[in-house]
Amino acid sequence: KLHPLMDEFMEEIDSQLDVISERLIALDGSPYSTLKEMVENTKIQDWPGEWDKTTPERLAHLVDGYRYLEDLYQHGIEVSDVEKDFSTQDIFIGLKTAIEKKIWMIQAELGSAPEIDE
Numbered sequence: 032k033l034h035p036l037m038d039e040f041m042e043e044i045d046s047q048l049d050v051i052s053e054r055l056i057a058l059d060g061s062p063y064s065t066l067k068e069m070v071e072n073t074k075i076q077d078w079p080g081e082w083d084k085t086t087p088e089r090l091a092h093l094v095d096g097y098r099y100l101e102d103l104y105q106h107g108i109e110v111s112d113v114e115k116d117f118s119t120q121d122i123f124i125g126l127k128t129a130i131e132k133k134i135w136m137i138q139a140e141l142g143s144a145p146e147i148d149e
Contacts, residue, residue: 101130
């Protein structure tokens with residue numbers, strides 16, 4: 032039950048990264064292209080796949096990662112507003128909305144309030 036759901040979450044994040052990368056290229060930017068670059072430039076904590084973690088612990092860790100992305104997308108919304116790049120802003124708004132939904136879903140599974148804007 033949980034494994035297919037995590038696959039879905041990963042596919043969605045991959046899709047989001049692809050959209051952001053394509054937009055960055057369209058703006059003459061250069062997205063990260065290697066896993067090493069991604070690891071070096073993220074604040075999402077790596078968590079080895081150990082068997083001593085409970086499902087609620089794993090889901091809480093996932094929420095932490097989603098909150099980090101939510102904050103990054105909010106920053107992108109603010110910067111694109113200042114730059115008057117409303118096409119990019121629209122992308123960030125859509126991505127942030129999707130992340131907020133994931134936070135809500137996971138928090139509901141954990142029996143917690145969604146606390147979207149913490």
